[in-house]
Amino acid sequence: MKLYLKLITKIGQLVARHAIPSILSNKKSVLKADTILKLDKWIREKRWAEDLTMQEIADDLQISREDLSLFFRIQTGKNFLKWRKERRIEEAKKLLLEDRDIPTLIIGEAVGICDKSNFRRQFKEITGCTPAEWRLKH
Numbered sequence: 001m002k003l004y005l006k007l008i009t010k011i012g013q014l015v016a017r018h019a020i021p022s023i024l025s026n027k028k029s030v031l032k033a034d035t036i037l038k039l040d041k042w043i044r045e046k047r048w049a050e051d052l053t054m055q056e057i058a059d060d061l062q063i064s065r066e067d068l069s070l071f072f073r074i075q076t077g078k079n080f081l082k083w084r085k086e087r088r089i090e091e092a093k094k095l096l097l098e099d100r101d102i103p104t105l106i107i108g109e110a111v112g113i114c115d116k117s118n119f120r121r122q123f124k125e126i127t128g129c130t131p132a133e134w135r136l137k138h
Contacts, residue, residue, distance in 0.1 A: 031071055035063050039071050048084050049091070049112035088112055089126040092119075096135045104131040 058065040088111040108119030
């Protein structure tokens, strides 16, 4: 949650300046304010839980795939896919504790990872244990 609040604060500051100079590109790429606003809304609406590719997300937001990637590299220091995976697992951890009777398969689907074995693998990669083990520990 702290990372999200920092992200929102940073976005507000950057929107006020109407552009973000890229610190990651020799081409001096710039993200426009409307791109930042679109991505902020996309995050707030938890659309990261949708089962879409980067290109499909970029097309839906009417931005380039490069701008999508650049935004997350600048804001989080991570590539988009790593950020999304971590975000999904953080949400899954909350859901695992909210209702202990919900099967892990349903929680995986709720956060956008529809395959049970893939959800289990990604969860273990991030937390060091399976969803069921994590639920028992907490």
